[in-house]
Amino acid sequence: MDDDDPRRVGGLLRDWRRRRKLSQLDLALRADTSTRHLSCIETGRARPSRSMVLRLAEHLDVPLRDRNGLLLAAGYAPAYRESPLDSGRMAMAHAALRAMLANHEPNPSVVIDRVWNIVDCNAAMSVLLDPVPAWLTGPDANVMRLILHPDGLAGQCLNFAEVRGHALARLAHQAASTGHRELRELYEEVAAYPVPPDADDVPAPSDPGGFTAPLRVRTPLGDLSLFSMIATFGAPADVTLSELAVETFFPADEATARVLRDLSAAIGAQGK
Numbered sequence: 001m002d003d004d005d006p007r008r009v010g011g012l013l014r015d016w017r018r019r020r021k022l023s024q025l026d027l028a029l030r031a032d033t034s035t036r037h038l039s040c041i042e043t044g045r046a047r048p049s050r051s052m053v054l055r056l057a058e059h060l061d062v063p064l065r066d067r068n069g070l071l072l073a074a075g076y077a078p079a080y081r082e083s084p085l086d087s088g089r090m091a092m093a094h095a096a097l098r099a100m101l102a103n104h105e106p107n108p109s110v111v112i113d114r115v116w117n118i119v120d121c122n123a124a125m126s127v128l129l130d131p132v133p134a135w136l137t138g139p140d141a142n143v144m145r146l147i148l149h150p151d152g153l154a155g156q157c158l159n160f161a162e163v164r165g166h167a168l169a170r171l172a173h174q175a176a177s178t179g180h181r182e183l184r185e186l187y188e189e190v191a192a193y194p195v196p197p198d199a200d201d202v203p204a205p206s207d208p209g210g211f212t213a214p215l216r217v218r219t220p221l222g223d224l225s226l227f228s229m230i231a232t233f234g235a236p237a238d239v240t241l242s243e244l245a246v247e248t249f250f251p252a253d254e255a256t257a258r259v260l261r262d263l264s265a266a267i268g269a270q271g272k
Contacts, residue, residue, distance in 0.1 A: 083240055104246075160196070
């Protein structure tokens, strides 16, 4: 089948529609088209216009990288650029990310890409990175591996079963909603990691007074209880930006907040 064969883009659009659990009628109503036309597109009997491809992709919440793929499959040029983060075009966005990391101090904060690789982090992340082997924190460091590998935080996690369950569920959802092979392979890899011998293997009962599932980890500075929040760029028009997120770990109790403040002060004193 040729790259610009309408049957190819039609099949891809059908896959995305099914992945989003929408009927042809649901999608046709959202995209302001007819079910007959949508059916013809999906079966390859009609070639969608460039604007139709983009409209359907928008209503299917297709990631920008895959929108470019849909356009190429339909015989059109990509609509979204993919720029290196260190390029001049991305200077303002890169500066904004660096500012966010700095402003989140003393809380550990990390920039991640679409497959959870660590792109950048602030100094406070040392509280989570320093206790684990260097091969888990080097240039190819990955948050999911850092948390779930037996040589990583898994061996120091005080509520590992709970953390593992949440991490795998999040990763499985991402893999299913995007269909990205890299996410599926990452899920299969980390799901197969053995549970550390001394780790809990049964999730603790939910805390009715809590507001989120914490990451409770033992560190050289003391036991920490953290919860995370993720921030993304609003309305990104570049593939790179659309795939970046900032995950910040906030203290879930005052004892953790005190440890993070003390760590930040110590790091600041060393830098003077």
